[in-house]
Amino acid sequence: MPSGRPETPPSVSDLKDEGSPGAKHPGEVNDIPDATPPSTPPSPPEGNKAQKILLLVSVFLCMFLVSLDRTIISTAIPAISNEFNSLNDVGWYGSAYLLTSCAFQLLFGKIYTVFPTRPALLASVFLFEAGSAICGAAPSSVAFTVGRAICGIGAAGLFAGTIVCIVYIVPLHQRPKIQGAFGALFGIASIVGPLIGGAFTSNITWRWCFYINLPIGGVAMVVIALFLEAPPRDDAKLPLGKKILKLDLLGTSLLVPGVVCLLLALQWGGPTYPWNDGRIIAMLTLAGVLLIGYAVVQATLTSTATIPPRLVKQRSVISALWATICINSGNYIFIYFLPIWFQAIQHATPVSSGIRLLPVMLSTVLGSILGGFLNAKLGYYTPLAIFGSCLASIGAGLLTTIHVAAPASHWIGYQVVYGLGLGTCFQAPNLAVQTALPQADVPMGIALVFFGQLVGSTVFVSVGQNVFSNQLVKRLAGFPGFDVGLVTEGGATALVEALPEGVRAAAVVEYNEALRQVFLVGLIVTCLAVLGTVTLEWLSVKKPQAEKLGELEKGVDGKGAGEQGAEEKGAEEKGAEEKGAEEKGVEGKGAEGKGIEEKDGEKKGKK
Structure with missing residues (x-):
């Protein structure tokens, strides 16, 4: 029933929501709300410039440590294997790090979409620091390998977390320069890593190749904890149990062992065991089954899918x-x-x-x-x-x-x-x-x-x-x-x-x-x-976030920007027509009411 006053015309954001795949249209029931992306957070706020610089420096330090950790160990491995008498374990020093960083990479991507960025990033730095501490203090080759595996888990979180942090700190039009600096950082770490590792191993001890991460990572954690501000998420108030359920536990339980089996088969096939060895065939078969199962889970359980x-x-x-x-x-x-x-x-x-x-x-x-x-x-x-x-x-x-x-x-x-x-x-x-x-x-x-x-x-x-x-x-x-x-x-x-x-x-x-x-x-x-x-x-x-709504929607439903713009324009015209019809109805009703009142007045006068 009309309220007697014109309704407020829909905003651009409302029209965007109506045109999105997750919106409910007449006669349509949307029973998979999580299959659509959460609302797009606003662009990075204009905050204190000094705080942003501190955050950027901390993020760069985190990424530099991860990049350095992949190369600094190369010149330290002979000394490590000599101390532990563990020449047969040398391959695991690199493989343990690689296996966990690969296997947990997608899980951390999901974590950053469900949980707040600051605690997720801090947890990643903590894991990397804990793994470095274990490696530095390792009394045996087994303990050192465990430390490398934990470092790999932390590195998986830092790879995605540092870029996510930059998304919240730096406007889109300024990110190419930051991304270029990140690429340079990887190159520099590749150059200086073996040199630093050799210097520590020759002049102090190989253990400082890992102890060096602790003070730098500690400073980064303090800065991130104090100054990182990320926009609140739509599901921020969800109970912890429901957030954990959104992490695609079934998919992760298939992906992690599948990736581990695949990488182990690739590491061992040829140099360690012949490709026709039963162990290699078994791992490749198991990897194929698990990864196919993961793909099926992603396609069917879309509300919690990692991808x-x-x-x-x-x-x-x-x-x-x-x-x-x-x-x-x-x-x-x-x-x-x-x-x-x-x-x-x-x-x-x-x-x-x-x-x-x-x-x-x-x-x-x-x-x-x-x-x-x-x-x-x-x-x-x-x-x-x-x-x-x-x-x-x-x-x-x-x-x-x-x-x-x-x-x-x-x-x-x-x-x-x-x-x-x-x-x-x-x-x-x-x-x-x-x-x-x-x-x-x-x-x-x-x-x-x-x-x-x-x-x-x-x-x-x-x-x-x-x-x-x-x-x-x-x-x-x-x-x-x-x-x-x-x-x-x-x-x-x-x-x-x-x-x-x-x-x-x-x-x-x-x-x-x-x-x-x-x-x-x-x-x-x-x-x-x-x-x-x-x-x-x-x-x-270079476009501001508000001007990119049509292009961003293309990333969700595959529609072109022109098509999306046409839909928004059509929605605006439709909204304007509905508004005009309502106003016309209100005016018509008012005129009709006035005519009835005048007619009653004439009858009363005659009486």
């Missing part, structure tokens, strides 16, 4: 995931096998081979910084993503041409071309996720991108290792004195040195050809990254 279907239906998310898997897979292949080329082909020492890798490291840092500033200037990340992936592909192609007598100008120049391309496009997937998704879905999107980075690089390093081993066996089988066992058990130079001196020169040529086949794998996956970058949507990072 909601709406996320994988968004074009930019799929393109970003594809690009980041390919970019990082190619990068790890070259970073892993170029030092082997320097040592086996050019007879460089391990330290010298690390120094010869500086061109790609430094050019990646430079490309990342330049890419951040250019993305901010252009307002679009897609052009540089395409340019960077194409340039990296050219550099990767050049690296596949190196030969035994390649001069320094070649392998330095090729690394620079590859590194500049890599740095330019390295952060584009993260920016794409932040720009294309509603802010409430950004944590899950970021976690998905990091998950792709970790799993992709692990898979393709294993692929490269198996290609390398098979090529060596194939090419050196006819040489006198060749022993297949040296391929899996010998060092980078032991295989060639074990052959008679008269055939070593020819063996080095074949060794070089085997490495070129591995570099060809890196070239292929780097070229495939172009497919991801060219299909990224052209979304602006």
Whole structure:
């Protein structure tokens, strides 16, 4: 029944809600409220500039520690294994960290969408610090491995948490510069990590490679606890039990063991056990069953899914995931096998081979910084993503041409071309996720991108290792004195040195050809990254949040911005028509009432 006064016209946000997939339309019952994203929080508030700088520094420190932790251990491993007499456990020092960081990455993405950002980020820092303390004080190899596993869990939370923190601190149009600095941070950590680890191991003790994390992480925790302010969530008042139920416990119970089985099979297959070994086959089979079960859970239980279907239906998310898997897979292949080329082909020492890798490291840092500033200037990340992936592909192609007598100008120049391309496009997937998704879905999107980075690089390093081993066996089988066992058990130079001196020169040529086949794998996956970058949507990072509502909705239901705008315009016109009809009805009713009163007055006068 009309109230007698015109209704307030719907706001733009109301129209947005009506056009969203989760809105209830006449005759439609929405019984899965959690299948739609929560409302988009507002843009970062204008707060105290000093507080923001402190927060940014703390977030950068957290990410630097995580990046450093992945490389600082490389030069400390000999001293650690000597102290614990644990040469057979060396592989687990890296694998334990990698397994847990991969397995828990998506879970932390879900945690950041359900729980407040500050306690979730603090818990991640605490886990990383606790793992570092255990590693530093470890009395045995087993305790050290447990500490590395805990560090990996904390790192999984920090990967996603630091980017989520930046989303709340930095406006979208300023994030390309910050993302560029993040990429540079990874490169710098890769350069200084082994140097710091070697300095601690030689001059103090290897334990300080992990103790160094404690004071820095402690300061970061204090700053985050005092100054990080994140917008409240729609479900902030939900009881703890209901929040835990939203964490997709069933999916996580399938994903974690599935990822662990897959990574263990890839780590052990070839070097440790033959690929036809029953243990490898069993782990691969179990991984396949568990991961298929996880996919079924995500598709059916959409209200609590870790990866909601709406996320994988968004074009930019799929393109970003594809690009980041390919970019990082190619990068790890070259970073892993170029030092082997320097040592086996050019007879460089391990330290010298690390120094010869500086061109790609430094050019990646430079490309990342330049890419951040250019993305901010252009307002679009897609052009540089395409340019960077194409340039990296050219550099990767050049690296596949190196030969035994390649001069320094070649392998330095090729690394620079590859590194500049890599740095330019390295952060584009993260920016794409932040720009294309509603802010409430950004944590899950970021976690998905990091998950792709970790799993992709692990898979393709294993692929490269198996290609390398098979090529060596194939090419050196006819040489006198060749022993297949040296391929899996010998060092980078032991295989060639074990052959008679008269055939070593020819063996080095074949060794070089085997490495070129591995570099060809890196070239292929780097070229495939172009497919991801060219299909990224052209979304602006300069538009204010309010102007991006149509584009953000596209990340949810796949509609184009123009189509969404047309719907909003139609809704506005419809609302205006309804308002006019109501006002007309009110006026008509008023006129009708007035006419009746006048008629009654005339009758009364006649009487």
